Amino acid sequence: MHKTRLIYLINPKADCFTSKPLILNKVLYSPLAGLLQIASLFPREKYELVLTDENIEPVDFELKCDLVCISAMTSYVKRGYEIADSFRRRNIPVIMGGVHPSFMPLETLQHADAVCVGEAEPVFGRILSDLEDNCLNGIYKADTSCDLCSLPSPRIDLIKRNRYINKTFIQTARGCPTACAFCAEHLMNGVKYRFRPIDDVVEEIRSCGDKSISINDVDVFSVKGRTKELLTALRPLNIKWQGAVSCRLAHDEELLELAAESGCNMLSIGFESISRKNLKSAHKMGNNPDTYARLIEKIHSYGMMVFGLFIFGFDSDDEDSFPETIKFAIDNKIDACGFSVMTPYPGTILFYRMLQEKRITSFDWDKYDQGFIVYESRGLPPEKLWEGHQAAYRNFYSYKSMLKRYPYLGKRSKTMWLLMNMFFRRGEVSGINVPEPIISDDTSLEFMPSVPITPLKEEWRNLIANASAVA
Ligand code: B12
Numbered sequence: 001m002h003k004t005r006l007i008y009l010i011n012p013k014a015d016c017f018t019s020k021p022l023i024l025n026k027v028l029y030s031p032l033a034g035l036l037q038i039a040s041l042f043p044r045e046k047y048e049l050v051l052t053d054e055n056i057e058p059v060d061f062e063l064k065c066d067l068v069c070i071s072a073m074t075s076y077v078k079r080g081y082e083i084a085d086s087f088r089r090r091n092i093p094v095i096m097g098g099v100h101p102s103f104m105p106l107e108t109l110q111h112a113d114a115v116c117v118g119e120a121e122p123v124f125g126r127i128l129s130d131l132e133d134n135c136l137n138g139i140y141k142a143d144t145s146c147d148l149c150s151l152p153s154p155r156i157d158l159i160k161r162n163r164y165i166n167k168t169f170i171q172t173a174r175g176c177p178t179a180c181a182f183c184a185e186h187l188m189n190g191v192k193y194r195f196r197p198i199d200d201v202v203e204e205i206r207s208c209g210d211k212s213i214s215i216n217d218v219d220v221f222s223v224k225g226r227t228k229e230l231l232t233a234l235r236p237l238n239i240k241w242q243g244a245v246s247c248r249l250a251h252d253e254e255l256l257e258l259a260a261e262s263g264c265n266m267l268s269i270g271f272e273s274i275s276r277k278n279l280k281s282a283h284k285m286g287n288n289p290d291t292y293a294r295l296i297e298k299i300h301s302y303g304m305m306v307f308g309l310f311i312f313g314f315d316s317d318d319e320d321s322f323p324e325t326i327k328f329a330i331d332n333k334i335d336a337c338g339f340s341v342m343t344p345y346p347g348t349i350l351f352y353r354m355l356q357e358k359r360i361t362s363f364d365w366d367k368y369d370q371g372f373i374v375y376e377s378r379g380l381p382p383e384k385l386w387e388g389h390q391a392a393y394r395n396f397y398s399y400k401s402m403l404k405r406y407p408y409l410g411k412r413s414k415t416m417w418l419l420m421n422m423f424f425r426r427g428e429v430s431g432i433n434v435p436e437p438i439i440s441d442d443t444s445l446e447f448m449p450s451v452p453i454t455p456l457k458e459e460w461r462n463l464i465a466n467a468s469a470v471a
Contacts, residue, residue: 005131006048008065008087009035009158012072012079013054016369021056021163022426023419029166030055033216034071034098034120036154037171041124051158054079061086067131070112071098074345075369081111088113093136095127099184100365103347105139107447117141118188118452119174121151141452145189148174148196153204165419166242168210172201172230176218178246179455180270181283181349182311182342185218187451193222198233205237215243220267221255228255234262242266242307248286251295260302265413266335266420267299268307274328275321278314283349296332303411305335307420312392313342313385315378322388326395333405335412336420339392340370341385342377347449349460355445356467364442372438386437397425445471 011032013019018028030053039049052059068087072080077100084094088111097116101108108115114136116123122142130136154169161167173195179186205213220243221227227249234241240263247269249255259267273279274289296306310325329337344351344360345368354360354375361382362374371389373382380388395401402421407414448468455461 004046005066006050006064007042007067007069008060008063009039009049009051009069009071010059010080010083011035011051011053011055012070012076012083014073014076014079014369015366016075017426018423019055023165023423026163026165027055028423029164029169029214031071031073032159033154033169033171035069036156036158037151038069038071038097038116038120038124039155039158040152041120042128049155049158053159053163054083056160056163059083065092067136068092068094070094070096072096072100073098074100074365075367077101077104077108077365081108084111093131095136095140099188100346102188102452103184103345103449104447105141105450109138113137115139119146121146145175145192145194145453148194149200151196151200153200153207156208165423166212166214168208168213169216170201170204170208170213171216172196172198172220173217173222178219178248178286179283179349179457180272181281181353182345183218184345184348187347187349187453187455190453191456195222195226198226198230201230202233202237205234205239211238212240213242215241218244219246219248220259221245221249221252224249224252224255228258231255231258231262237263239263240265242268244268244270246270246286247288247291247295251291251298253298256298256302256304260304264304265416266305266307268309269295270309272309272311273314273317273321274325275314275316277316281315282311292328293332296334300333300407300410300412305407305412305417305420308334308337309340310337310392311340311342312389313373313375313377313380317377317385318379319384319388322392323395326392329396330401330404333407335405335407335417336424337392337396338424339389339396341373341389342375343368343370344375347451349455349463351449352460352463352467355471356463358470360445362438362441362443363445364438367435367438367441369435372435374438374441382437382439393424397421 070080094112095114096112101115102117105115123140174189176185177191279287344354359376
């Protein structure tokens with residue numbers, strides 16, 4: 001059948017070492033989940049789809065297409081805007097979506113004809129009919145959250161699979177009740193977990209043909225009963241998987257055993273900080289630093305690796321926080337770590353707090369990649385925060401540390417361990433991704449963010465209103 005429309009899906013390039021082809025011409029991962037998900041919403045018989053991930057290939061600016069779809073996080077939205085401007089100059093309509101456009105729709109509309117705020121599925125029918133009627137325009141935002149019961153599988157057939165180390169991402173749930181101050185998830189997808197039927201998840205994994213997958217959920221161990229069902233259903237698939245879990249249920253031996261039996265080889269954990277005070281300020285209630293060491297040991301005892309995520313620059317952090325955190329991570333043999341500089345992403349509670357306190361020093365979104373310093377920290381001058389962050393990577397991925405942390409005994413995958421450590425060492429220690437500290441750069445905020453889902457906490461609703469008024 002003749003397809004009537006050509007749709008061009010574009011993931012803009014991010015200046016980030018995890019999405020640079022550093023090893024065997026492959027990138028570690030590219031954040032394509034949103035685009036592949038919306039690709040599945042275009043009826044196949046009518047639309048032909050072309051996808052470019054600019055992290056691995058150039059955008060074809062000459063492509064004669066009927067619509068350009070761009071997805072963006074904050075750190076690469078400016079590149080997304082450049083691409084959008086270029087297609088619109090050729091009178092090709094552009095729609096943007098993803099986390100940044102969802103929180104900054106008015107800004108996005110300076111560069112795109114239309115913007116999708118939050119989940120696309122409930123509004124996609126309207127997007128398609130407006131496209132057909134040549135009147136795609138303005139903000140598309142659903143009134144209610146999407147029912148995940150009949151979610152089509154993402155179009156993984158559209159990507160060049162040999163260019164990614166992690167190429168198959170599966171989402172089994174949306175939403176998060178923890179509602180951390182620095183995170184967008186609860187304001188984008190709500191504070192209630194919404195689950196996909198386990199049969200759909202299993203079918204998606206079976207049909208993707210990949211034996212190694214990542215689960216994209218913010219907390220794979222979300223609710224115990226459902227997690228047990230999920231892990232039991234994964235067991236016969238004979239796959240290897242990795243995913244993120246919160247500290248809350250990660251101690252549960254039954255879940256850990258099931259996770260290991262179902263093929264889990266690595267759990268990512270947002271430890272964020274080894275200071276209770278910091279965790280409290282971030283509303284990260286489920287974390288207790290006193291139990292971290294025991295938790296890591298437990299996960300290791302089941303043959304799974306721990307990918308630890310830490311943030312530097314909390315209000316109670318000082319110069320000692322860096323060596324203390326690194327010592328903790330090395331002594332407890334965390335397998336790999338990601339260290340972030342605190343970043344007030346637009347529309348998060350952290351953003352409004354800092355806006356109200358006039359502590360944001362740059363609104364240049366290119367710098368919002370968790371490596372630059374875009375705010376005034378209470379306990380650390382920007383140079384110290386920058387140096388401490390660089391030193392954290394250098395010391396954690398030093399050969400000395402690697403020798404100490406290497407999993408000589410037990411069932412953890414040595415190949416995967418080496419791959420992760422060499423990738424991060426190559427990216428961070430070699431200086432491929434070493435920004436200079438930013439003290440003051442672009443200090444004007446032209447458009448206020450808006451939150452797709454209003455927080456339940458009255459205190460936060462007031463904060464948003466007051467901070468917006470102050471700005
Ligand atoms: C899994 C995940 C990842 C995975 C991505 C996996 C993948 N292949 O996509 C990995 C590990 C790679 C990752 C990396 C990073 N991540 Co991340 N990630 C997530 C997480 C937990 C889920 C994202 C996801 O898969 N969602 C599933 C898809 C289906 O949802 P979606 O993208 O929102 O898409 C839906 C809608 O937005 C919409 N949509 C999306 N795009 C488009 C486009 C159009 C045209 C339309 C119409 C609609 C539309 O339709 C989709 C279906 O409803 C989110 C949390 C969150 N709430 O988003 C954080 C999140 C997106 N990540 C975040 C960050 C900061 C990062 C990093 C920068 C961290 C770092 N310093 O390394 C990196 C960036 C990587 C890079 N190379 O650039 C932030 C982004 C904040 C911001 N404002 O930019 C989030 C929101 C978490 C947070 N802290 O709040 N991440």
